[in-house]
Amino acid sequence: MIISSFQSQYGIRLSRELPAGMKWDEFRDLLIGLGPDTALGRVVAIRAEDRKEYLENFTLEQHRIRNEWQRKRAKYLAQTITKEQMNNTMNMFKTAFLSMDGLGSD
Structure with a gap:
């Protein structure tokens, strides 16, 4: 889900970016910024709904x-x-x- 979410929101292919030297802080910031229209965002919203x-x-x-x-x-x-x-x-x-x-x- 993380891979597809990065691809859909940022157009980033993690299989290329991580080996090329993406820093942990950058990855973390992008992960935190994933929106509700991504695969991961939808699952998080479902889990949190009450x-x-x-x-x-x-x-x-x-x-x-x-x-x-x-x-x-x-x-x-x-x-x-x-x-x-x-x-x-x-x-x-x-x-x-x-x-x-x-x-x-x-």
């Missing part, structure tokens, strides 16, 4: 792409976040909610 009115109109393929991404992301987070980190985060939320209700400790 507005109900848009999701209702997704095709089966768009739902598959989004659901697959969410499963992979959840699995990654479950493997990288420790129980202690999760407990600390939950305690921060608890403290914040109690504070908003005027029940926090002073």
Whole structure:
């Protein structure tokens, strides 16, 4: 997807540009600048969408792409976040909610 996206947006053939000496910073900047009309841009937009009115109109393929991404992301987070980190985060939320209700400790 990256190769086809660079080709469609910039007219750049990465197979020629990378060996010719494209610097990492230039590649990164071009990658970040890829628009929503490229293959990669469309997939990123599908993965990031969370507005109900848009999701209702997704095709089966768009739902598959989004659901697959969410499963992979959840699995990654479950493997990288420790129980202690999760407990600390939950305690921060608890403290914040109690504070908003005027029940926090002073």
